[in-house]
Amino acid sequence: MGLLVVGTVAFDQIETPFGKSGKILGGAATFIGLASSMLDVKTGLVSVIGGDFPQTYLDMLASKHIDVSGIERIENGKTFFWAGRYHNDMNSRDTLTTELNVLENFNPVVPAEWREPQILMLGNLHPLVQKAVLNQLNKRPKLVILDTMNFWMDHTWNELMDVLKEVDILTINDEEARQMSKEYSLVKAAKKIMEMGPHTLIIKKGEHGALLFNENSVFFAPALPLEDVFDPTGAGDTFAGGFSGFLAKTRNYSFENMKRAIIYGSALASFTVEKFGIERIAELTEEDLNDRLDVFKSLTNFDIELD
Amino acid sequence: MGLLVVGTVAFDQIETPFGKSGKILGGAATFIGLASSMLDVKTGLVSVIGGDFPQTYLDMLASKHIDVSGIERIENGKTFFWAGRYHNDMNSRDTLTTELNVLENFNPVVPAEWREPQILMLGNLHPLVQKAVLNQLNKRPKLVILDTMNFWMDHTWNELMDVLKEVDILTINDEEARQMSKEYSLVKAAKKIMEMGPHTLIIKKGEHGALLFNENSVFFAPALPLEDVFDPTGAGDTFAGGFSGFLAKTRNYSFENMKRAIIYGSALASFTVEKFGIERIAELTEEDLNDRLDVFKSLTNFDIELD
Numbered sequence: 001m002g003l004l005v006v007g008t009v010a011f012d013q014i015e016t017p018f019g020k021s022g023k024i025l026g027g028a029a030t031f032i033g034l035a036s037s038m039l040d041v042k043t044g045l046v047s048v049i050g051g052d053f054p055q056t057y058l059d060m061l062a063s064k065h066i067d068v069s070g071i072e073r074i075e076n077g078k079t080f081f082w083a084g085r086y087h088n089d090m091n092s093r094d095t096l097t098t099e100l101n102v103l104e105n106f107n108p109v110v111p112a113e114w115r116e117p118q119i120l121m122l123g124n125l126h127p128l129v130q131k132a133v134l135n136q137l138n139k140r141p142k143l144v145i146l147d148t149m150n151f152w153m154d155h156t157w158n159e160l161m162d163v164l165k166e167v168d169i170l171t172i173n174d175e176e177a178r179q180m181s182k183e184y185s186l187v188k189a190a191k192k193i194m195e196m197g198p199h200t201l202i203i204k205k206g207e208h209g210a211l212l213f214n215e216n217s218v219f220f221a222p223a224l225p226l227e228d229v230f231d232p233t234g235a236g237d238t239f240a241g242g243f244s245g246f247l248a249k250t251r252n253y254s255f256e257n258m259k260r261a262i263i264y265g266s267a268l269a270s271f272t273v274e275k276f277g278i279e280r281i282a283e284l285t286e287e288d289l290n291d292r293l294d295v296f297k298s299l300t301n302f303d304i305e306l307d
Numbered sequence: 308m309g310l311l312v313v314g315t316v317a318f319d320q321i322e323t324p325f326g327k328s329g330k331i332l333g334g335a336a337t338f339i340g341l342a343s344s345m346l347d348v349k350t351g352l353v354s355v356i357g358g359d360f361p362q363t364y365l366d367m368l369a370s371k372h373i374d375v376s377g378i379e380r381i382e383n384g385k386t387f388f389w390a391g392r393y394h395n396d397m398n399s400r401d402t403l404t405t406e407l408n409v410l411e412n413f414n415p416v417v418p419a420e421w422r423e424p425q426i427l428m429l430g431n432l433h434p435l436v437q438k439a440v441l442n443q444l445n446k447r448p449k450l451v452i453l454d455t456m457n458f459w460m461d462h463t464w465n466e467l468m469d470v471l472k473e474v475d476i477l478t479i480n481d482e483e484a485r486q487m488s489k490e491y492s493l494v495k496a497a498k499k500i501m502e503m504g505p506h507t508l509i510i511k512k513g514e515h516g517a518l519l520f521n522e523n524s525v526f527f528a529p530a531l532p533l534e535d536v537f538d539p540t541g542a543g544d545t546f547a548g549g550f551s552g553f554l555a556k557t558r559n560y561s562f563e564n565m566k567r568a569i570i571y572g573s574a575l576a577s578f579t580v581e582k583f584g585i586e587r588i589a590e591l592t593e594e595d596l597n598d599r600l601d602v603f604k605s606l607t608n609f610d611i612e613l614d
Contacts (some may be wrong), residue, residue, distance in 0.1 A: 218606060219609075220607055299525060
């Protein structure tokens with residue numbers, strides 16, 4: 001297994017100033033898997049769904065060479081459901097409904113043949129669930145990447161600190177980095193957070209791009225300036241999937257290669273926001289991606305020769 | 308004259324969570340001139356000061372090869388004075404005092420021998436003052452750059468639109484771009500603003516960097532992630548001075564060269580915020596600047612080879 005992903009497979013219902021999505025496929029693992037599939041990486045999802053989850057969605061994921069055999073179906077349960085409404089600026093949103101459903105008692109089981117993944121991507125879940133997955137592996141992956149959010153900092157701080165000690169790379173947003181470190185400066189925040197376990201940190205700043213830190217270096221990847229952000233849902237997960245997928249494909253975990261990986265993640269995320277949910281990322285071609293990577297090059301690359 | 312700068316030379320009094328500055332040298336033209344002086348460009352300032360302005364400040368500027376003979380001294384007047392207090396996040400501030408003093412009746416006179424500058428930088432002033440300077444020139448400069456702010460949009464919209472028609476490059480911040488265009492998306496805002504006159508637009512996003520637009524292209528320059536921002540006063544003007552100074556030095560007005568110019572501007576601005584007022588930028592060496600440019604390279608440059 002190149003990339004083992006643990007995270008939600010869900011229903012989303014989204015309202016934006018541009019319209020309403022109806023009940024559509026969502027979930028962190030879904031976006032991560034679809035992004036990683038663009039990199040031709042053997043990707044397996046560990047998740048849970050209810051009896052109401054359409055087989056067509058699973059077939060679609062499988063058609064992208066995503067292994068869905070680690071997704072447990074609980075026939076008499078209902079799939080995790082989230083509904084939200086974005087404000088006019090598309091940067092803030094209200095959660096209208098959160099129905100945990102089968103996620104409430106999610107007890108992830110990593111299939112026996114997946115227990116030596118190259119990279120493990122622990123999606124935003126209860127830290128004890130993330131830890132339980134780590135404990136099932138036969139040996140430590142080359143890279144363990146963890147995503148989390150303010151909710152787990154508020155309610156399960158000790159458990160989060162415990163799992164964080166076993167993580168290589170943490171991905172969080174800027175406000176969460178400030179909350180976690182109690183530092184306003186993101187540079188100071190990064191230093192404090194890297195003392196909690198991860199040797200590398202990605203701070204996601206939404207429309208303002210992302211920062212990649214390790215002990216000695218920092219790299220900045222911009223977000224693509226867009227005419228319209230149609231639906232930001234899943235952009236952060238797409239970013240994480242592109243990042244981890246690129247590293248799994250290239251099997252090079254140097255900081256220089258992580259720079260490339262973060263640009264792949266940013267490029268893929270710039271597609272996700274163009275349509276509702278997974279619509280755009282699911283129809284993406286390799287040519288689309290390469291064209292977008294060229295745009296990122298011209299957006300940020302410059303040549304200054306110094307004496 | 309390589310770079311003709313029209314703008315304020317002033318006293319600032321700044322409070323930050325780190326301390327109080329006392330009454331120190333400030334003003335847009337001061338920062339622009341000091342930044343430009345790092346590029347070995349023949350720079351002249353057109354401004355106005357009162358009888359209370361110390362000769363030592365003028366001597367310091369002159370020692371940096373900035374021509375101060377265009378700064379009018381009104382002996383029985385007082386120098387423009389601004390006092391402000393930054394909040395803990397260093398991103399927002401309260402103005403405590405604004406005393407326009409001699410600026411109230413500022414009637415700029417461009418010295419006869421400066422009337423054919425290569426680049427004209429119109430600092431943030433009343434649009435009629437900016438226009439009056441343009442009208443005094445013997446011929447159109449290679450490049451006219453204008454800075455403005457929300458105050459002039461609120462109070463002198465028609466005059467601003469009038470001078471904007473004669474401008475090549477406008478520099479404003481993100482909120483001002485949104486106000487000016489009535490568009491939230493900065494890409495849409497840029498398109499609308501470039502229909503108002505300037506063929507090129509720089510949108511400054513403070514700690515989130517800056518965007519450079521022309522009709523066909525967009526470039527993004529990050530701000531340097533810093534442990535501490537000590538005093539943001541003058542960062543935008545330093546940026547503008549570095550940008551225009553680099554273009555005046557290289558005499559190349561292509562979009563590719565503007566990319567380099569915006570990186571020079573960002574690098575210089577990253578010094579200004581390290582100390583109060585002009586303190587850091589006035590003591591800067593060429594080696595400091597080159598080292599910082601190297602940091603910007605490693606912060607943003609990546610190599611991705613596509614098939």
